[in-house]
Amino acid sequence: xKEFLLQECLNKKxxxxxxxxxxxxxxxxxxxAVKLLVKNGEKVDVIENIDYQDAFFELGDVYHSRKMIxxxxxxxxY
Numbered sequence: 001x002k003e004f005l006l007q008e009c010l011n012k013k014x015x016x017x018x019x020x021x022x023x024x025x026x027x028x029x030x031x032x033a034v035k036l037l038v039k040n041g042e043k044v045d046v047i048e049n050i051d052y053q054d055a056f057f058e059l060g061d062v063y064h065s066r067k068m069i070x071x072x073x074x075x076x077x078y
Contacts, residue, residue, distance in 0.1 A: 026052045
């Protein structure tokens, strides 16, 4: 799916906006294709040309772990 989207963007010169918390979806995108939106009071700042790992670090996501455990709610974590 990711390859299809990238190819369509290149071939048809489309721009697609994707919001995601998936490192797998954007890890192969070039830095200039990744934008991080950060709420700053009443406005939103756009951080451009950011590496996907830096973006996820800013979001508080742990992508360095060798294993990830997903749970349904906060209480299930403990």
